[in-house]
Amino acid sequence: MAQTLAEIIRAEIRARGGWLSFDRFMELALYAPGLGYYERQEPFGEAGDFITAPMLGDLFARALADTIEAAWRALGAPRDWLLVEQGGGEGALLAQVLALLDGLAPPSVYAVEKSARLRSRQQARFGEAVRVVAAPEEVPAHDAVVWFSNELVDAFPVRVLEKRQGKLRARGVVERGEGFGWALGDDVAPPQTAKAQADAWPEGYLAEERAREVEIWRAQLAQAIRRGIVITVDYGYLASELYRPTRAGGTLAAHRGHVRTDDVLTEPGAQDITAHVDFTQLALAAEQAGFAPQLFTSQGAWIAHAPRVQARLAEAAAGADAKMLAAARRLVMPHGMGETFKVLVDARGVDVRLPWLAARVDRTARLKEELAALEARA
């Protein structure tokens, strides 16, 4: 009989002497071929486990289309350019973006999706119009690329750290009865972006980090993007906020049936596991790979200011389109997705500006200050 995912994880724990680093547990729980969460569950929408922005109408796609268009113009409005979405799930956002770009749609569109099940969904949806591939290495290098993702990086595996008796220890997974439990492993160093704060963390402080995964990812993008722009939207914070001493419980969470829980070890493969993104670390990894930050702001500000969104909101207000206005509130307001979600735009070989974005909502200067402080410490 075929092994279950829990059996595979148990075997791996034993093979490694009884303790498995959490990032490996998360990798298996989400992506084990045929068994991981993204390989077998229907995560998206009301009937699934969580709602993402493209399920709330096309306002998010409109802000993205405006940003992609600005990026394309900054690249010199080339005829031959490449548009890439990574981690598109079922491809809902890419479909909306392609419809909105219409006249300036690029000749080559790629979708990079790790889950084989979701790749076949996307291939069926797009047919010949989009090349659906498993990894960034399969995207040919190009001189004019716009690469975007929504809620990709939060799904990269994380290592979990816990402060005990003044030291940071790696948190890992052990067998416990029929299920799994936590156990502390070796001493570890604080994340590079948290060094200034880690001394002030109280006993029991939990933190997550995924520096290695993000560095590998950005090095992969550097191979494909000789010149181009990367747009990354996800929930997360600058390191100064993510790792502040009062955020003692970390951000690691599981999602199932629209309920968020801290119990990430139960029923691997049956629930999503995620942790917030450290945008300082993401920008640092981007810089190390040759990309410069162009814009950092909240999702709310990014959507609310976008010209295609403004046009749609004016129409909706005139027609009293209550559903659309409710979606706008959820996407834009600080208590919805507006503040926790951030947008980072970075670029290589080109500079891009979004002229419609008010200077007061632009947080790029704060991001650059954090990067400069890290460089000064190094």
Ligand SMILES: C[S@@+](CC[C@H](N)C(=O)[O-])C[C@H]1O[C@@H](n2cnc3c(N)ncnc32)[C@H](O)[C@@H]1O
């Ligand atoms: C939280 S879902 C977001 C889906 C979609 N972007 C949306 O907004 O609805 C994360 C997606 O990223 C994919 N993914 C995770 N790691 C990936 C990687 N390294 N490369 C490509 N796709 C990845 C997952 O399989 C899943 O489809």
